[in-house]
Every structure is written in structure tokens, then in C-alpha cells.
Amino acid sequence: xxxxxxxxxxxxxxxxxxxxxxxxxxxxxxxxxxxxxxxxxxxxxxxxxxxxxxxxxxxxxxxxxxxxxxxxxxxxxxxxxxxxxxxxxxxxxxxxxxxxxxxxxxxxxxxxxxxxxxxxxxxxxxxxxxxxxxxxxxxxxxxxxxxxxxxxxxxxxxxxxxxxxxxxxxxxxxxxxxxxxxxxxxxxxxxxxxxxxxxxxxxxxxxxxxxxxxxxxxxxxxxxxxxxxxxxxxxxxxxxxxxxxxxxxxxxxxxxxxxxxxxxxxxxxxxxxxxxxxxxxxxxxxxxxxxxxxxxxxxxxxxxxxxxxxxxxxxxxxxxxxxxxxxxxxxxxxxxxxxxxxxxxxxxxxxxxxxxxxxxxxxxxxxxxxxxxxxxxxxxxxxxxxxxxxxxxxxxxxxxxxxxxxxxxxxxxxxxxxxxxxxxxxxxxxxxxxxxxxxxxxxxxxxxxxxxxxxxxxxxxxxxxxxxxxxxxxxxxxxxxxxxxxxxxxxxxxx
Amino acid sequence: xxxxxxxxxxxxxxxxxxxxxxxxxxxxxxxxxxxxxxxxxxxxxxxxxxxxxxxxxxxxxxxxxxxxxxxxxxxxxxxxxxxxxxxxxxxxxxxxxxxxxxxxxxxxxxxxxxxxxxxxxxxxxxxxxxxxxxx
Numbered sequence: 001x002x003x004x005x006x007x008x009x010x011x012x013x014x015x016x017x018x019x020x021x022x023x024x025x026x027x028x029x030x031x032x033x034x035x036x037x038x039x040x041x042x043x044x045x046x047x048x049x050x051x052x053x054x055x056x057x058x059x060x061x062x063x064x065x066x067x068x069x070x071x072x073x074x075x076x077x078x079x080x081x082x083x084x085x086x087x088x089x090x091x092x093x094x095x096x097x098x099x100x101x102x103x104x105x106x107x108x109x110x111x112x113x114x115x116x117x118x119x120x121x122x123x124x125x126x127x128x129x130x131x132x133x134x135x136x137x138x139x140x141x142x143x144x145x146x147x148x149x150x151x152x153x154x155x156x157x158x159x160x161x162x163x164x165x166x167x168x169x170x171x172x173x174x175x176x177x178x179x180x181x182x183x184x185x186x187x188x189x190x191x192x193x194x195x196x197x198x199x200x201x202x203x204x205x206x207x208x209x210x211x212x213x214x215x216x217x218x219x220x221x222x223x224x225x226x227x228x229x230x231x232x233x234x235x236x237x238x239x240x241x242x243x244x245x246x247x248x249x250x251x252x253x254x255x256x257x258x259x260x261x262x263x264x265x266x267x268x269x270x271x272x273x274x275x276x277x278x279x280x281x282x283x284x285x286x287x288x289x290x291x292x293x294x295x296x297x298x299x300x301x302x303x304x305x306x307x308x309x310x311x312x313x314x315x316x317x318x319x320x321x322x323x324x325x326x327x328x329x330x331x332x333x334x335x336x337x338x339x340x341x342x343x344x345x346x347x348x349x350x351x352x353x354x355x356x357x358x359x360x361x362x363x364x365x366x367x368x369x370x371x372x373x374x375x376x377x378x379x380x381x382x383x384x385x386x387x388x389x390x391x392x393x394x395x396x397x398x399x400x401x402x403x404x405x406x407x408x409x410x411x412x413x414x415x416x417x418x419x420x421x422x423x424x425x426x427x428x429x430x431x432x433x434x435x436x437x438x439x440x441x442x443x444x445x446x447x448x449x450x451x452x453x454x455x456x457x458x459x460x461x462x463x464x465x466x467x468x469x470x471x472x473x474x475x476x477x478x479x480x481x482x483x484x485x486x487x488x489x490x491x492x493x494x495x
Numbered sequence: 496x497x498x499x500x501x502x503x504x505x506x507x508x509x510x511x512x513x514x515x516x517x518x519x520x521x522x523x524x525x526x527x528x529x530x531x532x533x534x535x536x537x538x539x540x541x542x543x544x545x546x547x548x549x550x551x552x553x554x555x556x557x558x559x560x561x562x563x564x565x566x567x568x569x570x571x572x573x574x575x576x577x578x579x580x581x582x583x584x585x586x587x588x589x590x591x592x593x594x595x596x597x598x599x600x601x602x603x604x605x606x607x608x609x610x611x612x613x614x615x616x617x618x619x620x621x622x623x624x625x626x627x628x629x630x
Binding site for chain 2: 156161233236295300
């Protein structure tokens with residue numbers, strides 16, 4: 001039992017070691033990396049099955065007694081996030097086997113990628129506040145390494161992207177540490193269960209300040225308004241598969257932590273904080289999609305869309321915190337989890353598709369590509385699925401995700417928030433139509449400079465599988481919805 | 496002890512925040528380093544600071560009451576190590592930026608931004624045409 005719960009962290013670490021040892025042998029490294037991500041997938045699926053059958057899995061590191069140990073606790077929410085991590089890892093690593101990027105990946109890309117995966121899995125498994133900070137740091141260090149390596153653009157592009165990533169993120173990290181220190185000073189505990197018991201005993205004003213500091217730090221990590229500009233500045237400097245993995249996972253670790261803190265550890269959270277979170281979410285949605293509407297580089301457009309969709313997830317969490325009774329709180333938190341699942345798959349898929357557009361049409365700039373409907377109709381179809389899902393067109397997963405958030409907003413009487421949800425969907429539609437129009441529909445400008453890469457098959461495979469999952473989730477969302485509601489039922493002091 | 500510590504924290508957090516918001520990349524990194532130190536001081540302050548006994552449970556008792564709490568000190572050690580690694584990395588990045596591009600002004604770092612082809616004037620300064628801000 002103890003081994004099983006530690007495996008989601010140990011497997012990527014072991015893969016990182018093995019890929020470091022094979023740094024000079026690219027083929028071996030690729031295969032070890034793929035096998036490692038496959039093993040991670042098996043481990044998390046076994047863990048999910050265990051958690052669904054028998055309830056949360058727990059282990060205290062070092063065997064220490066309850067309120068003082070560093071606990072690893074995987075409940076259904078954590079298990080679902082772990083499954084998504086493993087899925088994204090497999091997708092990104094299979095995609096990396098194709099030659100979409102103009103030059104092969106740097107030998108250190110695989111070790112750093114698995115290091116980041118270890119950090120992400122650790123953040124999902126942990127039940128200790130300081131341990132959460134440590135895993136955020138592991139993710140940050142590996143992400144900085146991957147940004148510094150890159151393989152597209154020149155040295156200066158990578159250095160600029162690294163600088164613009166680490167300055168705000170380090171600020172967020174230090175703010176997180178301030179919050180952890182203050183919470184420890186106020187309560188004397190760091191474990192989630194112990195904090196949940198101890199927080200109601202503190203004065204309301206103190207809890208408000210503590211949780212506000214914590215949420216602010218996590219909002220910086222999740223790229224919420226107003227500290228989100230680092231995301232579109234730094235993500236386009238990454239190779240495509242790594243960018244898709246980051247886009248799908250890193251900000252969601254931040255939103256998972258916000259859901260955990262606001263919905264579980266410090267619930268019932270002070271109403272004023274959830275109100276503030278709701279307004280931040282709404283402004284984030286609008287700011288993200290308006291940023292996307294301006295740009296012409298596909299990667300930058302999609303990066304702004306990440307920000308916009310993070311706003312949706314935060315809105316669902318805020319609605320859960322403001323809910324008048326526990327049934328609607330469960331609906332709202334379940335909507336947040338459903339949206340997270342939908343968004344991770346769709347966003348990573350869109351980034352991988354952008355890479356294929358680069359391989360087939362020759363550029364990431366929308367003004368320099370075109371004619372893909374004629375030359376690659378299958379690509380056009382595979383683009384339509386995640387793009388329409390992002391907008392929220394039935395029968396794709398985004399429709400159900402947005403419907404759940406909208407229903408909850410209307411049930412609580414938040415007319416302005418509901419109107420924003422709908423209008424941001426329209427603006428997302430404008431943005432996706434722009435990509436369709438420029439990259440697929442219009443004729444290719446200039447000479448037909450098609451980059452023919454030989455082995456694109458793994459890329460096509462990955463995109464087809466991810467689009468298939470989106471379609472499946474859209475046609476039968478019931479299972480995921482049930483798992484989401486089951487996952488959030490245990491938050492906030494439930495069983 | 497605590498009022499002096501709180502004053503020190505305020506001053507260093509304020510100074511580091513001012514430095515982090517600077518246009519100069521090196522000042523930003525120094526601000527982040529200073530903020531790391533300030534935050535470590537805050538973590539340390541959450542243990543009991545007024546005692547000077549070693550953190551050993553006296554024989555016959557089962558709890559440590561008259562000495563400083565060692566747990567925040569362990570947290571500070573972790574935070575120092577992580578902060579140190581990130582500071583080293585960030586100093587190398589700043590040095591590399593300064594060496595390769597010859598500039599350390601954040602507003603001149605436009606390599607990750609898209610090339611402005613629209614009629615809106617770019618926000619960075621063309622050194623030949625515009626004059627820098629006067630402080």
C-alpha cells in the first residue's frame with residue numbers, strides 16, 4: 001500500500017535517472033522514456049482502481065504519527081488528476097518520437113520532463129502544505145531547465161523566455177512560502193487534515209488573511225489576472241510536445257491546489273474570498289480571450305486561451321465556495337473537475353495540432369500558412385474536434401463542461417458571470433474561426449513551401465487518440481460526471 | 496525580539512519588492528534573493544524565538560516547551576537550499592542575457608514578443624530615435 005502510493009513519484013524519478021545515464025544514446029533514451037511513461041500510466045490506473053474500490057489511500061512518510069507526519073493521501077480527486085498526468089505524459093512522449101520540430105530534442109529534455117512529471121505527481125499526491133511548496137519548486141526547476149534548453153529560435157529567445165517565466169513564478173513561490181509560514185505560525189500544523197480541524201478555531205479575520213495570501217500565491221501559479229503575462233511570453237519558446245505538456249498540466253496543478261485549499265482544507269472558506277475569486281475568474285476569462293484575438297502566432301493564441309479557460313475553472317471553484325448548500329457546492333466543484341479534465345485534453349491536443357500545422361504548412365504564423373483543407377483534410381477534421389470543444393459546441397466535451405458552469409452560475413443568480421461565460425465562448429469561437437480561416441481555409445500564400453517530414457505517424461496517432469477521447473467525453477459525459485461528483489463529495493470534511 | 500524582527504521583515508520585504516519591480520534584470524534577481532531571505536526569517540519567526548535552551552526534551556517530560564521549535568528551522572533549511580539553487584540559476588541567466596545581447600534592460604528584451612507589424616508603435620525604445628525615461 002505504501003509502495004503503491006509512492007510509485008507515481010518514484011516511477012518518473014527512476015525514468016529520469018535512466019534517461020540521464022543514456023544521455024549519449026538518443027534511441028535508448030527515447031525508448032526508456034516511453035516505457036517509463038507507460039509504467040506511470042499503469043501505476044496510476046491501478047491506484048485509481050484501488051481508490052474507487054476502497055476509498056482514499058494514505059501513507060505517512062517515515063511512519064510518523066498522524067498530525068506530524070508528511071502524509072501522502074490519494075483520494076478520487078488526486079487519482080483523477082494523476083490519470084490525466086499520465087495520459088498527457090504518454091501523449092507528449094509519443095508525439096516527441098515524430099520529427100515535428102526542426103531539430104531533434106536536446107539530450108537533457110527527457111530527464112527534465114520526467115523530473116517535472118515527478119513534481120506534478122507529487123503535488124497531486126501530497127497532503128502536507130510545505131510538501132506542496134517543495135513539489136511546486138521541483139516543477140519550477142525542471143520547467144526552467146526545459147525553457148532554457150528549447151530547440152527552436154535562438155539562444156536569446158530561450159534566455160528571454162526563461163527570465164520572463166522565473167521572475168513572476170519565483171515571486172509566486174515566495175508568496176506561497178510566506179503563506180505556509182503564516183499558516184504554520186497560526187495553527188501549528190501543516191497537514192491538510194489537521195489544518196481542517198484547526199482552522200475553524202481561529203478568528204475569521206485571521207483565516208481570511210491567511211487563505212487570501214495562500215490563494216494569491218496559487219493564483220500567480222495558475223496564471224490568473226493580473227499576473228498572467230508570463231505564460232504567453234514563455235510558452236512559445238518550447239518544443240511542441242513539451243509545450244503541450246506544460247500547457248495541459250502546469251497551470252492545472254495551481255488550480256488543483258486552489259480547489260484543495262478552498263474546497264477542502266480551509267472549507268468553509270470566508271465568503272469574501274470566494275467572491276473575490278469569482279471576480280478574478282471572470283476578468284481572467286475576458287482578458288485571456290481578448291489577448292488571443294489580437295495575435296497571429298498560433299502558439300501565442302493558444303497560450304492566451306489557456307488563461308481564458310483557467311478563468312472558467314476558477315469560476316467553478318468560486319461558485320462552489322459561494323454555494324448556499326452542500327449539494328450545489330458539490331455540483332460546482334464537480335463542474336470544476338469536469339472542466340479541468342476536458343480542458344487538459346483539449347488544450348494539449350490543440351498545441352500538438354499546432355505543431356502538425358507547422359510541419360505541414362511551414363510556419364507557426366497564421367499569416368504565412370494556408371490551404372490545409374485541400375492538402376491535409378484529415379488534419380482539418382482533427383482540428384475541428386478540439387477547437388469546437390474549446391468553444392463549447394455540442395456534442396463535444398466542452399459543451400457539457402461549460403453547461404455545468406453556466407447552470408451553477410444561473411442557479412446562484414449570478415447573471416453577469418453567466419453572461420460573461422457565454423460571451424467569452426463567442427469570442428473563443430471568433431478566435432478558433434480565425435485559426436481555421438487562416439491556416440486551413442485560405443490558400444497558401446507565397447510558394448508552396450511544404451515541409452515534408454518523414455515520420456509524422458506518432459504525431460497523427462497522438463492527435464487522433466486525444467480527439468477521440470474528446471468526442472467520447474462529449475457523447476457520453478455521464479461517467480466522467482459521476483466520477484467528478486464522487487471525487488468532490490469527500491472534500492470539506494466528507495468521508 | 497519580535498518587534499525588531501517584524502520591522503526587519505517589513506523593511507526587507509518592501510525593499511525586495513521594490514527591487515523585483517525594477518527594469519534592470521540584475522536588480523530584479525537581487526530583489527528575489529533578498530525576498531527569499533526575508534521569507535526565511537518569517538518562517539523562523541513562527542517557531543518560539545524567546546528561548547535559548549537547546550531543543551532537547553528534559554528527562555521525565557514528554558513535550559518541548561522551553562526551547563525554540565525545531566520544525567520551522569527544518570522548513571527554513573529546505574527553503575534556503577531551494578532558494579539558493581534558484582538564485583544561482585537566475586544569476587547565470589541574467590549574466591548570459593547581458594553577455595549575449597549587451598543589454599540588461601527588461602523593456603529591451605523583446606525576443607519572445609511577436610514582431611510588431613501593426614501601426615501601433617512598439618512599446619520598447621529604438622535607441623536611435625527615442626530618448627530613455629528621465630528619472
